[in-house]
Amino acid sequence: MSVSPFLFETKGLTKSFGGLIAVNAVSIGFKECEAHAIIGPNGAGKSTFVNLLTGHLPASGGHVMYKGSDITRLPAHKVARLGIGRSYQKTNIFPSFTCFENCRLAAQSLLPHSMRFLRPAAAYREVSARASEALERAGLASRAGRMAGTMSYGEQRQLEIAMVLATAPQVLVLDEPLAGMGKEESEGMVRLLQDLARSYTLILIEHDMDAVFAIAKVLSVMVNGTLLESGPLDQIRASKAVQDAYLGDGAEAY
Numbered sequence: 001m002s003v004s005p006f007l008f009e010t011k012g013l014t015k016s017f018g019g020l021i022a023v024n025a026v027s028i029g030f031k032e033c034e035a036h037a038i039i040g041p042n043g044a045g046k047s048t049f050v051n052l053l054t055g056h057l058p059a060s061g062g063h064v065m066y067k068g069s070d071i072t073r074l075p076a077h078k079v080a081r082l083g084i085g086r087s088y089q090k091t092n093i094f095p096s097f098t099c100f101e102n103c104r105l106a107a108q109s110l111l112p113h114s115m116r117f118l119r120p121a122a123a124y125r126e127v128s129a130r131a132s133e134a135l136e137r138a139g140l141a142s143r144a145g146r147m148a149g150t151m152s153y154g155e156q157r158q159l160e161i162a163m164v165l166a167t168a169p170q171v172l173v174l175d176e177p178l179a180g181m182g183k184e185e186s187e188g189m190v191r192l193l194q195d196l197a198r199s200y201t202l203i204l205i206e207h208d209m210d211a212v213f214a215i216a217k218v219l220s221v222m223v224n225g226t227l228l229e230s231g232p233l234d235q236i237r238a239s240k241a242v243q244d245a246y247l248g249d250g251a252e253a254y
């Protein structure tokens with residue numbers, strides 16, 4: 001039996017909503033510690049695809065493989081516990097809690113089973129340490145005691161990333177992390193994601209093509225639920241099919 005070169009992989013993944021096939025037999029491989037962006041016009045099926053990847057939606061067909069195991073039927077909380085962290089298009093924080101408390105809650109929610117046997121004080125220390133590390137990694141150490149809802153929009157999106165990091169993931173699945181950000185905030189987020197791409201497997205949905213080109217090493221292009229092409233940045237940039245369908249004259253419209 002051949003060993004897959006991929007950490008995370010879909011095989012013929014399909015999702016229908018009634019008569020609409022939102023994701024149509026999509027097979028994509030994600031290598032360890034590689035930044036991989038999924039791009040495509042509105043309605044191409046990108047969010048549905050990552051919802052299938054992370055167990056937030058049940059697949060109609062096909063498979064999701066992680067470290068050689070079939071995880072297609074696992075619910076979202078079990079997928080998360082395997083080390084697949086996920087952020088959402090909309091901010092998902094508790095605004096009246098501090099940044100530290102938000103991260104601590106995130107860390108606690110995915111406490112590994114092994115840690116459930118720790119005494120409460122030791123578990124509290126471990127969870128607090130994870131929360132502090134995550135804030136530091138996301139560039140928010142100085143904001144630990146700040147009430148989340150009083151921060152700028154850009155910092156709230158950074159906090160969301162910190163909350164995912166607090167769950168000690170190996171894979172980060174980020175759905176439009178730059179959405180709604182101004183120029184300066186976007187630049188800060190790109191730097192953060194470039195840094196994270198050095199230690200995590202990053203799966204990114206993003207419409208900002210400058211950001212995608214600055215962060216991702218591999219691109220997969222979806223159009224109308226199907227995978228048009230998947231490959232290294234230069235291959236996708238040079239692809240006639242991709243230019244015609246997506247990156248051509250109208251690319252900036254997305």
Ligand SMILES: Nc1ncnc2c1ncn2[C@@H]1O[C@H](COP(=O)(O)OP(=O)(O)OP(=O)(O)O)[C@@H](O)[C@H]1O
Nearest residue numbers: 017020021022040041042043044045046047048049
């Ligand atoms: N829960 C649902 N029920 C019915 N149709 C849905 C559902 N979720 C998504 N769709 C449809 O599936 C298609 C793919 O949507 P999806 O949100 O995955 O696209 P997308 O590429 O993420 O778009 P965007 O870039 O605008 O976020 C669209 O036609 C959408 O209307």
